[in-house]
Amino acid sequence: MGKAGRVACIFTPYVLTIASLICIIMVGLGCTKASSDTLNNLYFIRLDLSNISQGSGVTSEITDRLADAGITSVTAEEVSATIKTFQDDGNIADFYDIGLWGYCEGNSTNGKDTVSTCTDPKAQFYFNPSSILGMSEAQLEKELGSGMKKTMNVYKAVSKWMFIAYLVAFIATCAQVLLGIFAIFSRWGSCVTTIVSIVSFLFTLGASLTSTIMFSIAKGSLGTALKVYGVEVDLGKNIYVATWLAVAFSLAATFFWMFSTCCCSGRSPYGHKDRHNTRGSITAEKAPYTYEPIGAAHPPFGSQQPQHGYSTSYPPPPHHNDIPMTHHNQQSSAYEPFRHA
Template sequence: MGKGGRVLCIITPYALTIASLVCIIIVGLGCTNSASSTLNDLYFFRANLQNLTTTSSTKSTVSQALSKAGVTVSDGDISAALGQVQKQFDVKDFYNIGLWGYCEGNVNGDNYNISDCSKPKAEFWFNPIEVWNLQETGVENGLPDGMRKSLNLYKGVSKWMFIAYIVAFVATIVELVVGVFAICSRWGSCVTTLVSGVAFFFTAAASATATAMFATVTAAFNENLEKYGLHGSMGKNIYATTWLAVAFSLGAALFWMLSTCCCSGRSPYNHKGSSPRAITAEKAPYTYERLGPQANLNTAPYNTAYPSAPPPSQNRTNAYEPFRHV
């Protein structure tokens, strides 16, 4: 199998690598454009505040607290504090969290309408105390211990998740570039296999981290804040996309590895001759070579090789075929 067969051999892993790269890009584009409904459905976590409840007894208390700086609210006043902040700072009904930032909007019936998205930021993590303007209320001091621990965990792990996605993105691009050289030889496939292994590792690590981390955040959010009318949920589309990237990356790595064992780029034909698989036989000493039908056995070479052989009869031209002794 020659160069053409080599090209056909690497088409499959190359296509899988491109598919994995496209999926990673789609994950990164989630929650970056308020005008795109498709990208707005790509989120890791959604905080829903539309059913936020407050009690009349705590509203007046928190209203007075908001007029003074540094007033700390208790755990039972979290809902009231959020209700007052929602009125004063226009806190939205929901917040979608992506890789680079978040989008916010209001709920109209069954429709989640995005009004604005934050500017993309490296190593982003969603800080509800800052985004919801709760610094003045001191509500962070009244958060349950489980919620505070989950936020601290989310803050630290989100940086690793972001770095893992960036490394996976860069490694996949390098895989595509190096994969071009795999057409030429199996050494190119060997190098591409190593790069594809790195790309697969970080793609799988980023996807597993995102899934586990936001599952933990969602459980802690609902356990500690659902009684105040807040609800957290995980997106479906972005997780399907990121795990598709893992599947494509794994398939590419396996096929790149397979291309190192088969589909050689060398031609099986001998280019010295005009016919395929031409073989040049080496002449060993004391071998015989057939002569043409008009050969004269009385020439010097034959008299030398066979000094005692009588000349052939003139009427037996087809009795035997003459050979040259070399």
């Protein structure tokens, strides 16, 4: 298969690699630009405080919520006072969307969510609800239960690993796009690209698993604790579709890169001149240790019988067996030596 076949073989994994890169970029761009509705819909988790006024009074409902959440460190009166504080605080938005680099906040009007501002992108970002709600960490731990501090510490550490995993996946996928060009010309290029593709797939998979598991756990723990205050916790949809599509494209690209290392050679089967002469006929090689006499086409010697028992395909002359050498007055008994191939 020639170069055209090699290009066709590389085309499929190359396109899959670009598709995976686009999906990773979409994950990274989520919650970074307030004016983009598309990017605003890319978030891992949302804290919805728009219904916080529903629990403003000291009712038996708040007591039931505390019992369901397992929070025994605060009373219903304290919860009611905290809710009243949230209502009076004009800086608290209706919802908060958490992304990879930061978060966005906005308000809900007539059932329509409008993002007002987004934070500047920050490496190894993690969402700190105490700073958003205007509460100290000690007060937040008291309000949400003793296990909340441990949960937040785990979330902080895992968020850093998740950010690093996405960053490595992005860099490795970009390297695939560059190395894929060299894979067109040789299988060695495909081999190097395959190694980088495996690294990209593993880190993309690790980042996707981390984000999905971590925020699913956060939804369960935070959702239960914040439900007491009328806060709802929901997972995003589009960003998880994007991250798992990146995993699927990366896996498929890795498979086809591996396939290109053992198939679709770029060499042409008609380009080996050492096996053919200029007219296209096959050049026969002489076997070792054979002797070839100079035939009749090279006078004055003519055809002759071989010496020392070696035979040729030439028949003996009809009149005599030996032709004496007469050139340059050489002796008549001399004979032509045989050539050694």
